[in-house]
Amino acid sequence: MDALREFILSFGMSLADIEVPAETLYAENRRRIDASTVRRAFVPDPVRVEVEGYPFDLSRVSLPNHPDRPELGERSAAAGPSFYLARRDLAAHVGEEVRLKDLVNVRLAGSVPPGDSSMTATFTSRENRKLPRLQWVGSEAPVSVDLLGLEGEHSRGLAEAALASARPGEVVQFERVGFVRVETEWTPGSQPIWTVFGHP
Numbered sequence: 001m002d003a004l005r006e007f008i009l010s011f012g013m014s015l016a017d018i019e020v021p022a023e024t025l026y027a028e029n030r031r032r033i034d035a036s037t038v039r040r041a042f043v044p045d046p047v048r049v050e051v052e053g054y055p056f057d058l059s060r061v062s063l064p065n066h067p068d069r070p071e072l073g074e075r076s077a078a079a080g081p082s083f084y085l086a087r088r089d090l091a092a093h094v095g096e097e098v099r100l101k102d103l104v105n106v107r108l109a110g111s112v113p114p115g116d117s118s119m120t121a122t123f124t125s126r127e128n129r130k131l132p133r134l135q136w137v138g139s140e141a142p143v144s145v146d147l148l149g150l151e152g153e154h155s156r157g158l159a160e161a162a163l164a165s166a167r168p169g170e171v172v173q174f175e176r177v178g179f180v181r182v183e184t185e186w187t188p189g190s191q192p193i194w195t196v197f198g199h200p
Contacts, residue, residue, distance in 0.1 A: 078138030
């Protein structure tokens with residue numbers, strides 16, 4: 001509500017009709033919540049990817065809860081050799097070398113399988129190079145998520161296990177998706193976790 005109040009007050013006193021893009025409201029809200037909102041990995045329409053030659057010592061990794069706020073701590077996340085990646089990301093980069101965000105580089109197979117079939121990729125290096133970055137969720141104990149969009153549409157996906165500790169009403173940022181709120185009527189411990197998209 002504070003963000004909405006500031007948004008309205010920013011118009012000033014005028015009798016003229018004013019048109020303001022929604023992005024202005026989103027920016028005000030983002031300014032207020034970004035610094036205290038933890039990040040979580042979420043993959044819509046997931047496809048399982050098996051990475052050949054994946055380093056055995058990277059089965060779990062520590063990731064920051066916020067890229068700029070070390071005081072918000074870290075969480076332990078399951079990593080490879082099996083991952084879930086978004087079907088649309090895979091379709092956009094088939095056959096290419098990509099970076100699994102904050103982790104390793106892999107080369108994707110030449111086609112995305114239909115349905116629930118898995119696909120393969122090959123580990124190439126750990127070096128943080130300028131490659132397309134894809135969001136991932138480790139295949140160990142991911143949580144199912146139902147995301148309600150702005151137009152009332154529901155999309156399903158998988159999130160990292162750390163999301164399971166969220167509380168009803170809590171706001172988190174799904175990395176590379178946007179800010180979402182855990183539905184207040186969601187029963188903790190149940191799946192899917194109900195979330196509502198707020199804004200990018």
